[in-house]
Amino acid sequence: MLARDDQSPQQSRLKRTPLHALHVARGGKMVPFAGYDMPVQYPTGVLREHLHTRAGAGLFDVSHMGQIELRAKSGRVEDAALALERLVPQDILAVAPGRQRYAQFTNDAGGILDDLMVANFGSHLFLVANAACKTEDEAHLRAHLSEACEIEPLADRALIALQGPKAESVLGKLCTNVSAMRFMDAGPHRVNDIDCFVSRSGYTGEDGFEISVPAQHAESLAAALLADGDVLPIGLGARDSLRLEAGLCLYGHDIDTSTTPVEGALEWSIQKSRRTGGARAGGFAGAQKILAQFATGAPRRRVGLKPEGRAPVREGTPIFATETSAERIGTVTSGGFGPSLNAPVAMGYLPPPHTTIGGRVFAELRGQRLPLQIAPMPFVPNNYKR
Amino acid sequence: MTTLFTSDHEWLRIEGDVATIGVTDYAQSQLGDVVFVELPKVGRSLKKAEAAAVVESVKAASDVYAPISGVVTEVNGALATEPALVNSDAAGKAWFFKLKIADKSELDGLMDEAAYKAHTA
Numbered sequence: 001m002l003a004r005d006d007q008s009p010q011q012s013r014l015k016r017t018p019l020h021a022l023h024v025a026r027g028g029k030m031v032p033f034a035g036y037d038m039p040v041q042y043p044t045g046v047l048r049e050h051l052h053t054r055a056g057a058g059l060f061d062v063s064h065m066g067q068i069e070l071r072a073k074s075g076r077v078e079d080a081a082l083a084l085e086r087l088v089p090q091d092i093l094a095v096a097p098g099r100q101r102y103a104q105f106t107n108d109a110g111g112i113l114d115d116l117m118v119a120n121f122g123s124h125l126f127l128v129a130n131a132a133c134k135t136e137d138e139a140h141l142r143a144h145l146s147e148a149c150e151i152e153p154l155a156d157r158a159l160i161a162l163q164g165p166k167a168e169s170v171l172g173k174l175c176t177n178v179s180a181m182r183f184m185d186a187g188p189h190r191v192n193d194i195d196c197f198v199s200r201s202g203y204t205g206e207d208g209f210e211i212s213v214p215a216q217h218a219e220s221l222a223a224a225l226l227a228d229g230d231v232l233p234i235g236l237g238a239r240d241s242l243r244l245e246a247g248l249c250l251y252g253h254d255i256d257t258s259t260t261p262v263e264g265a266l267e268w269s270i271q272k273s274r275r276t277g278g279a280r281a282g283g284f285a286g287a288q289k290i291l292a293q294f295a296t297g298a299p300r301r302r303v304g305l306k307p308e309g310r311a312p313v314r315e316g317t318p319i320f321a322t323e324t325s326a327e328r329i330g331t332v333t334s335g336g337f338g339p340s341l342n343a344p345v346a347m348g349y350l351p352p353p354h355t356t357i358g359g360r361v362f363a364e365l366r367g368q369r370l371p372l373q374i375a376p377m378p379f380v381p382n383n384y385k386r
Numbered sequence: 387m388t389t390l391f392t393s394d395h396e397w398l399r400i401e402g403d404v405a406t407i408g409v410t411d412y413a414q415s416q417l418g419d420v421v422f423v424e425l426p427k428v429g430r431s432l433k434k435a436e437a438a439a440v441v442e443s444v445k446a447a448s449d450v451y452a453p454i455s456g457v458v459t460e461v462n463g464a465l466a467t468e469p470a471l472v473n474s475d476a477a478g479k480a481w482f483f484k485l486k487i488a489d490k491s492e493l494d495g496l497m498d499e500a501a502y503k504a505h506t507a
Contacts, residue, residue: 046444047419237418237445310422310466312442337421337444344422366424366440 017063018158018218026233033236034131036064041235049238050339053204054380057164058234059225062203066134067154067212070141071124074148080125083148084118087140089261089284091271097122100186100199102269104261105140110289111257112264113140115249119186119199126186126197128159128210130251158218163208163242165383166230171198171209174224178209183384192217192224203239205246206383244345245338247304247377253315254302254333254347260286262293263349265302265377270294301355304377305332305346305363307370312337312344313363319348320362323369329354332363340380347377390493391502392453397477398496400487404459408481409441409450409472412506418443420472425461425483432456432485434492439482441472454492456485 014037023030028039039061041049052058072079081092090103100119104112114133119126129137134153141151162171171178175191175198186199194217202208213221225231240250249255255264273279276291284290307313312335319330335346346363354361357376362369388400395413399406414420424440432438432452439450461483465471471480487493497505 040445041418045419047421050444241444310469311424312422312447314447337442339421339444 015064017061018215019061019063019160019222022219022222023061023233028233028235031236034064036131038064039233039235041237042233044232046235046237046241047339049232049234050241052232053164053234053238053242054206054340055165056230056232057162057166057170057208057228058204058238059222059231060161060163060234060239061158061222062161062210063158063215063218064131065159066127066129066131066137067157067159068127068129068134068138068141069124069150069152069154070127070145071150071152072148073150075123077120077122077124080149081120083145084125085274085280086284087144088118089270089274089287089290090118091273091280092118092125093280094271094273095120098185098187100184100201104255104266104269105137106261106284106286106290107257108285109257110260110286110293112251112255112259112261113137113257115251115255117199117201119197121187121197126212128212132252154212156215157212158215160211160213160218160222160225161202161208162211162225162231163202163204163206163234165207167206167208168385170225170228170230171211173228174221181209181385183207183386192221194221196221200385203246203248204242205248205378205380206242207385240334241336241339244334244336244347245340245378245380246382247347247379249302250334259302259349260290260293260298262290263298263300263302267294297352300330300349300351302333302347303350303355304375304379305335305348305361305372306375306379307335307344307346307363307372309370310344311365311370313346313365313370313372317346317348317363317365319350319372320364320369321354323362329361338379345379346372350374389499390496391499391505392451392496393505394451394453395506396450396453398453398493399481400493403487403490405454405456405485405487406481407438407450407453407483407485409476410502410506411476414473414476414480417441417448417472418445420469423465423469423472423482425465426458428458428461430458432458441469450482452485453496454485455488457488458483459486460484
């Protein structure tokens, strides 16, 4: 047997998060991911880790992600927001203190350089970006915003996600005011007697929190959370199946520099104020292309795909309009097995008119054409506390 | 009845000129939770080292290669409805397929249980 699509092992020196020793002690199966030695699963296994997160609470080490502070030289957070709006198509000025918003860095062609979270901490903005892109993101911020802003990557902090229906009750034992937070609230909180930044958000479709903690306190905080009987550590394998069922994009797979936010079906994340006719329309990288696609539609679009039958249809699988047509019309960008659905699940790009919900296309898998149904996302209903 | 093993973590149970083939317990422990198994069609003629079956976990797909040449005489339909059998009973109920052995000399290169244990140690 040979793994068909496992990541190739990297011999180069991998970085470690502050929770590395904990992963190893817990029996984590360590793999290279974005330059870090990360747990893909624990002895619990991907299937049970996934289901446990949807039923109880899962603890994820996401310390490899980039945490960046953006401060306006003027001292006014509004100036940092307006500066950042040159690089993202989102309304950042409207993010109230204590709130967070999903955003994308775009390039001049309208492609996506990275997707990120932007929180308003009152005096400054706090950004969380993908591990694989964080160095480029920092350079991008410096190249475009250095005149107006101080850009400070916070290298000495860990990031711990606690996700699932029991996340609130678990974190509530270590932090007094979490139940007052709603989805996408973000700000400083005392957790386990440590000064942390907490947001009520995540990457699983479940209610949950992301906790930014100083590196030297990461292990004690993780241990305190894991001491709760409702919490299990969860690896990257289940993180991927959870976000896939939630219909959330994985950067570098479902979105990248060749896809615009409109093609990526992320229009919901671009507020009216930045669209044509809005108070601050355009003025971001790639605005011409992206706003034109708002008006006329995109030549292709990310859709949810439900394979009929049991066979998982994975990333890179070509898609055809019919069982026999010769012309490839699209590609699966993420696909696997959804443990909560107990069925295969995928997403990919298709041109209109094949993007209509309920429509049928065909994946070519090992020489056979398998039917896929165009399905609404999320595949599993969100469980956010709005 | 003899049981032989490949370095690719398959087992073969030899009874007369028929080999029953599956994946080892070590293989299933490496794969993790199996969610799908694709088996060859009965009557298919397989060459040694040809991709014969696919076993998929939540996160990855792996090929199972024909350890020897032969014609598929039977496949284990239970794996279609209960792929998790591969995790619970890899060496028994989760057999994949049976082959009518084309060339018994191909068995010579395979490992016995002691050699396989040393291989995975």
